[in-house]
Amino acid sequence: MLVSSETMQPLQFSNKTHNNKLYIPSLGLTLVLLISLASPASSCTEQEKTSLLQFLTELSWDSGLAASWQNNTDCCKWEGIICRQDRMVAKVMLASKGLEGHISECLGNLTRLQYLNLSHNSLSGGLPLELVSSSSITVLDVNFNQLNGTLHELPSSTPAQPLQVLNISSNLFAGQFPSTTWKAMENLIALNTSNNSFTGQIPTHFCSSSRSLVVLNLCLNKFSGNILQKLGNCSKLRELRAGYNNLSGTLPDELFNTATLEHLSFRNNDLHGAIDSTRTTNLRNLVTLDLGGNRFGGKIPDSIGQLKKLEEFHLDNNKFSGELPSALSNCTNLVAIDLKKNNFSGQLAKVNFSNLPNLKTLDVYFNSFTGTVLESIYSCSNLTALRVSTNKLTGQLSPRLIDLKYLTFLSLTTNSFINIANALHILKSCRNLTTLLIGSNFKGELMPDDNTIDGFENLHVLDIESCKSFGGIPLWISKLRKLEVLILSENQLSGSVPAWIQTLSDLFYLDISNNNLTGEIPTTLMDMPMLKSEKNEAHLDPRVFELPIYAAPSLQYWVPMALRKVLDLSNNKLTGEIPMEIGQLKSLLSLDLSFNHLTGHIPQSSCNLTNLQMLDLSNNNLTVAIPVAPNALHFLSAFNISNNNLEGPIPSGGQFDTFQNSSFDGNPKLCGSVLTHKCDSAEAHQAIILSRKPTDCKVAFVIAFNAFFGVGVLYDQLVLARYFS
Known part of the structure; x- marks a missing residue:
């Protein structure tokens, strides 16, 4: 089951520490501070000890707890046990102990037990009724x-039960909520049922009985x-989280009567309608508004400016349109604005961003904003992530961009910016940048190769x-010692592949496809440290992506994340043979050398690439027979050697039995079943002999990246450059 940041936050009512990530906290265990317990006593009663020992016996794995829980010792001194002065057990605190087995109903016999925490273990079975009805x-x-x-x-x-806080999140519970259970929960203050499989309509029984309910988290279930x-009717509600369900319809008007609401999230459902311009003003205490991933439409009303406490504003992935209201400038406490993937238009200048000194993330990706990147954005001195990609913005970058001293993530892609030389000279002063995405701009300009471009040390x-830039692969890139991902594809770069790329010791993803590069593949390229490493996954530093990157319209990934190790030199004019040293790149997952002028044979050393999942050598001038070596590539799911001059039998068995005929087209001298x-x-006898020939290849087993590759996936479908919106 998907585990979201909605369920993994500490239990609390509100939060004053902000980042750009989706923030939906769980229940307020700070409510425990409301419970006054006396100091521990010297010994416990026999009845209490018996109940605890019964709990212990029903565990299939106690992770060493039995060493502390001895029958001849005082249970008030046992690990995780706190007693009152009258020797009655008041707290059982056994979180993150590695416990396995069932929860014994005998814990319900602890008649003075007020606090029971068994979270973050591996307990199974049901939740005993004796605990809920204690x-x-x-x-x-x-x-x-x-x-x-x-x-x-x-x-x-x-x-009426005394239960105030109930947290059953991140388990495997299913079914509908029992209505009669909540009638007895008159004292319930915080309820977290997130990350389970509950079904049916959102339960509302507790709004009638639990008049003091403050926190309600229902996200990541199957409510419909x-x-x-x-x-x-939950008139004291301060947090309402119901994201990642199957809810439909509109937001009821009555919900806007809950003036105490501070955090409201219905993210990733199927809700529609417009934001009510009159009722919205009732939510004056709102700190977080997250309606992302639905079908809401219309304009953002001017009344949004009356939500003066608003810090997190997420309307992404909806159908909103029109210009941004200037009243948004009145929300001076805003920390994050996420409006990506809507139909907004007009100029960003409608909003005076200089009134938003706390703003850290601004994401307007995939809209229809026009004009330039307005100057007032550069007044947001605390900005760490800015994405304005896939809009209709024009002009040059302003020198004031260097005022964004904390900026780590910048995406300007797919606009109509000009003067790449000016842009790079400005951006090099943004010393904290870790991610810079500026593709699909600066059409037809010369790629700067200026040695004075000496910043970007943290990129x-x-x-x-x-x-469509021309020139060569610029030398200043060789100074980027922390570079892990380099994408220069679909330009008009010429010259040879520079040998200095091998000096970028952290580089694991290189895409220089679709250019006019010439010469041979340098053997130094076969010595890239990260591609030779035995580690198959490459984990980017968590600071790299302040905003999510996309593999598909409905998917997003947060770092730390694992990316493929890729070498893509396709669609160039490279000549010569494939270096024998290619076999050194043992952790390479994707190799594309297609559409070049390569000659000679497929190196036998390719058998060393046992982690390879995609291999494309098509549309070259390769000759001689297919070596038996590729038959050892057990994880290969996409393979193409079409349109070469290969001859002889196609090896049988293994992955070769799964590939389409088109993988071998254009080689008239090839034969096979x-x-x-x-x-x-x-020829068939030769193929059998070859397939049985022993090799020195060592077969490596890795966890396949199912999110990126699968059997039958087209070889060119998942180019990483498409992730960076």
Whole structure:
């Protein structure tokens, strides 16, 4: 099951530490501070000890807990146990102990137990009814376990329970919420059921019985249907999280009567409608508004400016349109604005960003904004991430961009900016930049090769693709010692592939495809440290992507994330043979040398590339027979050697039996069972001998990256450059 940052935050009511990531905190365990417990006593009662030992016996793995819990010792001194002065157990705190097994109902016999925390273990089975209906427990936390089944119904005659905090998030619970259970929860203050598989409509029973409910987190379940009006009866609610469900319809008007709301999130559902311009003003205490990933439309009303406490504003992936209201400037506490993938238009200048001194992230990717990047944005001195890509912006970058001293992520791609030389001379002064994406701009300009471009010392990702720039691969890139991802594809770069690329010791993704590069593939390129490393995954520094990058319209990934190790030299004019040293790149996952003028044979050393998942050598002038070596590439899911001059039998067995005929087209002298041209008896006998020939290849086993590759995936479908919007 997907685990979101909605469920992994510490339990709290509000948060004053902000970042650009989706923030939806869980329940407020700070409520525990409301519970006053006396200091521990010297010994416990026999009844209490018996109940605890029964709990211990029902564990299949106690992770050494039994060493502390001895029958001949005082249970008030046992690990994780705190008693009152009357020798009754008041707290059982066994979070993150590695416990396995079932939760014993005997814990319900601890008649003075107020606090039970079994979170972050591997407990399974159901949640005992004796704990939910306990006459003493006020805080029950079992989040991040493997508990399953449905929640029990309490008898309708059950008296009011003292339970104040219930956290059952990140388990395997399913089914609908039992209505009678919540009628007895009159004292409930915080409820977190997130990251389970609950179904049916969003429960509203507790809004009638639990008048003091403050925190309600229902995200990452399978709730469906409309949002009921009764949810507006939770008049003291401060946090309402119901993202990542299957909710439909509109937001009920009654919900806007909850003036105490501070955090409201219905992210990634199927809701629609417009933001009510009159009722929105009732939510004057709102700190977080997250309606991203729905079908909301219309304009952002001017009344949004009355939400003076607003810090997180997420309307991304909807159908909003029109210009941004100037009143947004009145939300002076804004920290994050996320409006990507809508239909907004007009100029960003409608908003006076100089009124937003706390702004850290601004994301307006994939809209229709026009004009230039307005000067007032450069007044946001705390800005760390700025993405204005895929709009209709024009002009040159302003020298004032260097005022953004904390900027780490900048994406300007797919606009109509000009003067790349000026842009780079400005950007080199942004010393904290880790990600710079400026492709699909500066059309037809000369790629600067100026040695005075000496900044970017912290850059990890550089994308200058699809600019149709001419010139050579610039020498100043050789100074970027922390560079991990370099994309210069779809330009008109000429000259040879520089040998100095090998000196970029952290580089693991190189795409210089679709250019006019000539000469031979330098053997030094076969000595890239990260591609020779035995480690197959490459983890970017968490600071690299302040904003998500995209593999598909509905997918987004947060770092730290694993990216493929890729070498793409395709669609150039490279000549000569494929270096024998290619076999050194043992952790390479994708190799594309297609559409060049390479000659000679496929090196036998390619058998060393046992982690390879994509290999494309098509449209070259390769000759001689296919070596048996590629038959050792057990993870290969995309293979293409079409349109060469290869001859002889196609090796059989292994991955070769899974490839389409098109993988071998354009080689009239090839024969094999998958082709129209079958091998004669002599050729077939040769193929059998070759397939049985022992090799020195060592087969390496790795975790396949299923998110990027699968059987039948087209070889050119997932070019990493497309991730960087």
